[in-house]
Amino acid sequence: MFFNSLSFAIFLPIVFLLYWLVFNKNKTTQNAVLIVASYYFYSCWDWRFLFLLVFSTLLDYFSAIMMENSSSDKKRKLWLWITIGINLGFLGVFKYYDFFAQSFADLLQGFGFQANPVLLKLILPVGISFYTFHGLSYVIDIYYKRITAERNFIDYSLFVSYFPLLVAGPIERATHLLPQVKIKRHFNFEKAKEGVYQIIWGLVKKVVIADSCATYANAVFDNYESMNSLSLALGAVYFAFQIYGDFSGYSDIALGTSKLFGIDLLKNFNYPYFSRDIAEFWRRWHISLSSWFRDYLYIPLGGSQGGMWMKVRNTFIIFLVSGFWHGANWTFIIWGLLNAIYFLPLLLQNKNRSNMGEIEMGWDLGSVKTILNILGTFALTTIAWIFFRAKSISEAVGYIQKMVTDLHFKSEYLSNERYNFELVLLVLAFVVVEWFNRSKVEPLSGKASWVKVTLAIMALLALGVYSDYKEFIYFQF
Amino acid sequence: MKQFLVFIVKIVVVLLLVAFALDFIYTTVFVQSKTRNKVENVINSEPQNYDVVILGTSRANNHFVSELFEKEGLKTFNYGMSGAHLFETSLMLKLMVERGWNIKNIILETDLNLSNEKRDDGTFGRFMPFMHQSNTITEHFKNEPDFIELYYVPFYRYIQFDSKVGFRAFYKSLQQEPTNTLANKGYYPLGFNPKANMKNNIESLVPLRNRYFEEIKQICKSNNINLIAVTTPICSNVKGMDYFKKVKKLYPEIKEYEHFVEGDHYFSSCGHLNDKGARAYTSKIIEDLEFKRE
Secondary structure, three states: OOOOOHHHHHHHHHHHHHHHHHOOOOHHHHHHHHHHHHHHHHHHHHHHHHHHHHHHHHHHHHHHHHHHHOOOHHHHHHHHHHHHHHHHHHHHHHHHHHHHHHHHHHHHHHOOOOOOOOOOOOOOOOOHHHHHHHHHHHHHHHHOOOOOOOOOHHHHHHHHHOHHHHOOOOOOOHHHHHHHHOOOOOOOHHHHHHHHHHHHHHHHHHHHHHHHHHHHHHHHHOOHHHOOHHHHHHHHHHHHHHHHHHHHHHHHHHHHHHHHOOOOOOOOOOOHHHOOOHHHHHHHOOHHHHHHHHHHHHOOOOOOOOHHHHHHHHHHHHHHHHHHHHOOOHHHHHHHHHHHHHHHHHHHOOOOOOOOOOOOOOOOHHHHHHHHHHHHHHHHHHHHHHHHHOOOHHHHHHHHHHHHHOOOOOOOEOOOOOEOOOOHHHHHHHHHHHHHOOOOOOOOOOOOHHHHHHHHHHHHHHHOOOOOOOOOHHHHO | OHHHHHHHHHHHHHHHHHHHHHHHHHHHHHOOOOOOOHHHHHHOOOOOEEEEEEEOOHHHHOOOOHHHHHHOOOOEEEOOOOOOOHHHHHHHHHHHHHOOOEEEEEEEEOOHHHHOOOOOHHHHHHHHHHOOOOHHHHHHHOOOOOHHHHHHOOOHHHHHOHHHHOHHHHHHHHOOOOOOOOHHHHOOOOOOOOOOOOOEEOOOOOOOOOHHHHHHHHHHHHOOOEEEEEOOOOOOOEEOOHHHHHHHHHOOOOEOOOOOOOOHHHEEEOOEEOHHHHHHHHHHHHHHOOOOOO
16 A cells, blocks of 8 residues: 555545544554554555564564663673564565575675575565664664663554554654654644645655656666667656655655654655755755664764774765665665765765755855755766666666767657656756755645645646556665 | 644645646647547548558558558558557447548458457557547447546546646647657558567467457448458567467458568568568558459
8 A cells, every 4th residue: 555546545534533533532542543554554565574563563572671671781782682683684584685695606606616596585575674673773772771661562563563654764763753652642733734735745746756757767777778878867867856756755745644643753854955965965865764874873883983994984884784775786785885985075074064054045156156066966866876776786887888978968769758858847847846945844835825735736636647656666675 | 623624625625626627628638639649530530531441559550551552542541559459449440430431441450459358558548538528439438447437537537547648648739749640641660670579479369259359340341341350460480370370260251461471671570560561561462452442
């Protein structure tokens, strides 16, 4: 059941009405109805993986309590590592086993040995990377005594399986979400209205921007060998907007949906393509994952303490792990590595925190520099996305090579029966709307909101892509 | 909560109003267009006289050179449509009859398309703007499982088939930008493709006693149209060629030409002749068959 499907459009109002009108007695009934809805929502993909979700919930719940009850640090550490080991073990088996087995076999073959690895070819349980990290943050926080273990199983289950964030985040923190599910929520019209606006805007990003860009990006990437420089450059830009519209659109729908139930989720995107350097980009893109890696990997590794070498080493580690988190393919690892390389000059010059404030624009040279920085950062990010999108490293390298050496700039006719420039205006219009609303969560609220909502609905109906249905990219992670 | 429900009702009302308005605007533009595809060209036509009308899929569209018929004094148009199934082909013929066309001969490509009776979404979508304009279309579609939504929910048909009748097609129709679909009297020549895949596997296909072929035969009979059903050439490296034997067994009246052109240099892909192959094939058809004339 996707957020942009008819079944979700039926499911959501039913859960909403049950939650506020039937089971609104106390927080336990509210939480219970959300858990049932969440499990139903998850089972719509594949009910068999529901057992995995329940097991993961039970594991983290009990190990957190055991950790807290442990009399010695040694026992606490043991419980921590058991939990981490099992959680990552599941992730490893489902997501990474085949990759490691195949890579090892390839390596042996490189040395002249014949190896036929046993591949499991398992279906990846949807959202496993998200809820595993979700649970891990909880047990690590318990270990470090940042929070106390949650004793109420219903509350904890909801924290893990809350349907708006279950399949593709944001990766919540116990410190943020648990306090909200531990109290009875009261209906707040303004918050619910904000949620509806965010859902509509998220749908526009997904159905109008991402899915339109996808048809063009696919037509270019799938035939990159016969494309010229202009098509390849546009294909990369289209993919950049596809993945942004897709994932930030998903996040907007998730956050908006959650607001309907009176629960705030962590912000996941903050207009990342308006970043002035790559460090700022990573503070604005998939914020919940970046901050997860910062808090649970970068800082425990020593963070920025211990000199420049440590900083560089730790930065490379988190980017490589972040790349690998996305999928078991070398393309994701190279994508992470590229971002680390982009990050390096800023780190060496201690400039990685120089663009922390809001973007100020005026009629001066400083603004021109800002615009150039934004465009430069976008270009770097777009090149890295080519690795993210390509099926293999050689395909990505071939794509970039052709893009910079072909040097033909005639508009080409694509396999989707479109010309390669046709989407540019729509993308530009989207950028303009985002630019003038970059201080807001979404552009629909505020003055003339009904006019804006009407235009958004018009765009959804007239410009959305429906026949060539595309699922959210991040569901595969 | 009451305030929120009122807010939601308002959103739904806006949604419905926008859907009605868009439906009206799109339909108004599409029903006046007749230069962008063969479906609208037929629907928006005046009564016509044709000696030969060609119907079928891309294997008709790319194989019958209208110009060669015309040289023989036969007024011809190729209405073959890429991807079309006999479901849509039958509807096209019904619409021609409904529009008062006087057709002497129909050449119908009947080979691989005999294997299914389902609709082809790509072609089906092109009829969507005309659902409320023609009883023939409504009747033809009324047994489709999504007919109710397509017919009654405003703008749903344009959403469902947005790649064919979406914003882009609407905009191009509004601009009255013609396509090359109607050039060469409907024949679309293919070039020689040295990288083409010259093999195919049709083992999974089984020809049916196809209800839409039967329907076409019936329409032709009652309108005194000479129906010529033919198979069209396919490359030699095909697995499952006994399909054509089954066709022959099922419909002995279908004339066999699947082997007529030998040699990959006549093909653009395994199932499609290039222009050179199409000309050779069409010449053979003209030579072999007898056409009704004035």
